[in-house]
Amino acid sequence: MTRYMRTTAGVLVGALAAGAVAFTAPAVADDRQRGTERGRIVAVQPLRTLTTKDDVARVLAAAEFKTDEVRYGVDTYQLIYRTVDPAGQPTVASGLVALPRGGARELTTVSYTHGTEINRTDAPSMWRDGWAVGPALTYASAGFAAVAPDYLGLGLGPGPHPFLDVPSETTAALDLLRAAREFVPRAGHTLDRKVLVTGFSQGGTAATGLARALAGGADGWFRLGALSPIAGAYDARRELLPPWTTSHRRSTAATRATCWSPGTACTTSTTSRATCSRWTASSSSSTECTPARTSSRRCRPASTCCSPSEGGR
Structure with missing residues (x-):
């Protein structure tokens, strides 16, 4: 991992807004309508408030992210929400939600899925350092609602982390979107249907899984707006595991x-x-x-x- 890669989030704001890859998804009943509790909020913990855009810029600059698109201060929150494990059994996971302090009431959502982390405390919602939260801060300060799942077994989620398990990464990301939609009215916002999906490394693969789910109508509200995955393990079985x-x-x-x-x-x-x-x-x-x-x-x-x-x- 080079420091250069840590500046990519700012570049992605324009790419995602322009729609790097677009899909049209059919409308189908989502999992909540089928009677499950996926995406329901268990707990919300306010994290840091960066009151002004200068506050955000300082945090991003310290983590070597670009600051060109910073327009607003940012409020951040840790959400714990219901989801499912790789076997489809109920569990909980945590994730980061970052919202702009200003701008439109209705926000377009950016879902950012992070790269490989070793420790639970390295997950985005744990805010261990600027690198973990930098992408979410970049998008939120540019006027988007940003969500960043910790994945199963990282952050405050129980059990081991199922590494490179795209189905569980997908459900964790999708259910955080649902939890965020439930939560953001408390912060004075709503989420429109379009989701801009991106991720880096392990998260690039996870982003592709989420995009496929959204394009296939996995949720009754959210629709895929654009997909911009970066450096994912797209062919891990043949290329990385000889x-x-x-x-x-x-x-x-x-x-x-x-x-x-x-x-x-x-x-x-x-x-x-x-x-x-x-x-x-x-x-x-x-x-x-x-x-x-x-x-x-x-x-x-x-x-x-x-x-x-x-x-x-």
């Missing part, structure tokens, strides 16, 4: 450091062609090797090529 060999699993940290560096020589003393089974020789002399699967990566080792050992990336 069938590592037993020798890969036994690779040492020293071997891993030596191997995962295109252009670095890898000799039979540090690894073996069996270990590096994803790579094949591109010439009879084996002086240049390329990945067995299509890739732009190249390496020129002394005698053989190697790929990252398990967990080496």
